[in-house]
Amino acid sequence: MEDATGGALRADARRNRERLLVAAHAVFSERGADASLNDVAKRAEVGIGTLYRHFESREALLAATCDEQLLTLAKQSRERSEALPPLEALRVFLAELVHSAGMYKGLAASLGIVLKNHTKGCDATTAEGQRLLETAQRAGEVRGDILLDDVVCMAMAISLAAAEDGADPKRVPRLTGMFFDGLRSRPEPRGARHR
Amino acid sequence: MEDATGGALRADARRNRERLLVAAHAVFSERGADASLNDVAKRAEVGIGTLYRHFESREALLAATCDEQLLTLAKQSRERSEALPPLEALRVFLAELVHSAGMYKGLAASLGIVLKNHTKGCDATTAEGQRLLETAQRAGEVRGDILLDDVVCMAMAISLAAAEDGADPKRVPRLTGMFFDGLRSRPEPRGARHR
DNA sequence: TGCGAAACGGAGGATAGCTCCGTATTTAAC
DNA sequence: GTTAAATACGGAGCTATCCTCCGTTTCGCA
Incomplete structure (x- = not known):
């Protein structure tokens, strides 16, 4: 499951989470729900590790x-x-x-x-x-x-x-x-x- | 698409094709339709190349x-x-x-x-x-x-x-x-x- | 300003798909 | 039976993706 939205995230963490969601929407729209998560991370200008820290799975x-x-x-x-x-x-x-x-x-x-x-x-x-x-x-x-x-x-x-x-x-x-x-x-x- | 069933296959080719179909049924039954094709080849005791020669795709x-x-x-x-x-x-x-x-x-x-x-x-x-x-x-x-x-x-x-x-x-x-x-x-x- | 906690990034190990080509087998001609 | 061409085999290895791990960086509080 993902981080609680309302949690006490550090400012950079919250910013990155937001960027990831925007990027995910864009990439999933373009390439479907099985698009590469690396692409999502790239689009969000964030490391792949950051993606997995925020969202532990594709689901x-x-x-x-x-x-x-x-x-x-x-x-x-x-x-x-x-x-x-x-x-x-x-x-x-x-x-x-x-x-x-x-x-x-x-x-x-x-x-x-x-x-x-x-x-x-x-x-x-x-x-x-x-x-x-x-x-x-x-x-x-x-x-x-x-x-x-x-x-x-x-x-x-x-x-x-x-x-x-x-x-x-x-x-x-x-x-x-x-x-x-x-x-x-x-x-x-x-x-x-x-x- | 796969080879024509009635085609003039060489004897070894026909035998391997048969083995592959049997193995595929077994593996797909056990592990689902997205099972590893390597496993299918292994089960058929056949090289992975042989699998792909007979069946050009999972479908x-x-x-x-x-x-x-x-x-x-x-x-x-x-x-x-x-x-x-x-x-x-x-x-x-x-x-x-x-x-x-x-x-x-x-x-x-x-x-x-x-x-x-x-x-x-x-x-x-x-x-x-x-x-x-x-x-x-x-x-x-x-x-x-x-x-x-x-x-x-x-x-x-x-x-x-x-x-x-x-x-x-x-x-x-x-x-x-x-x-x-x-x-x-x-x-x-x-x-x-x-x- | 300094320091500990939190978060970051991305190298790299693991795994699966698929191709390519040197080797082996079959078949048919002689 | 020998031989040569055609056919098929095998699996190493290239690619691509997933996901983990840990050294580095950033944040925020005192």
Whole structure:
């Protein structure tokens, strides 16, 4: 895991941490989530040792880099959801999660891991997702057997599928919509077999 | 791509190719699809150069290793589907595809690539999937806007999600069922009618 | 200003991927 | 059976990346 953001870091340490996060975002955006960490360090004009002191693994760096984005996602979702019906709120949340997972090519494969890091953004996002899901389930709009982890996995998976080279750009909305239909409580389609 | 299976290989070459495929299956099963290719060569008691001569990339080796399995999948599906309604045939096909993708840990992430290699098994599987999908669509059971690639992607994605450490073992059937519900033609949104 | 703690940098060991080419084996012609 | 060309083999070694370790530098407090 990475250093606590609010910790009592020395001024140079805090500056370097900031530079690393900026560089990581740039490099991951350009070259994907499996880019060389040496490149990240170079871009930040910092030694590789410094990178590893601040972020003990690629996952930790990824998690920290995504953290702010996730915080924003959670916050916006909370605000928006007040004015939306439960199902719709969940739908938008799912769409944004898919989008987030596609932020860096290859991120999706590690997003599950990322979301298990207990940084602020991750916790906020999972809490918000949980809330939306439960609300929609209590309203009878979504199947009761679904777990938040399922939703996260599928968001990640759809994003991953979309990242394939030469993929149809319509694929993401198509798959997202399809998955979403599957989430919904079915009006007891008789003869439809159970899963 | 790998050597043509039926080609006029020298006897020693054919023997080594066989050994490599056996070793690859063993190593990938034990250590996942990103296992060291050096290990595969060692297990086959063959030089690493020989491995690369026969299979120019990890994907080619994976594709060849999966090929037979895919051939079987396609053949069984074709036989089975004669006795099943279109939707059910497609459902079983999807389930088996998910299962195949989970054959080696981490394979799912490359299965899309694997299925684009034009080996016999891959071609057979995509042809069969296409046939099942079109049949179900013509019967009005499945949304018309779905492409086979979507189905393949989701199968791969579900398998990937399931491979996560500590995942709920019920997740695969749950997600598969959900996705499948999403595939189906909807009988006029919610509550309207049922079938 | 001086000193201890904190942080820095990057050399270099470890590991994996992949290429290259000298050597060995096979095959077919004679 | 001999021989020569074609084919295939093996693995050393080059490259690239990851990550650790430790001598050096910077910071900040007194």
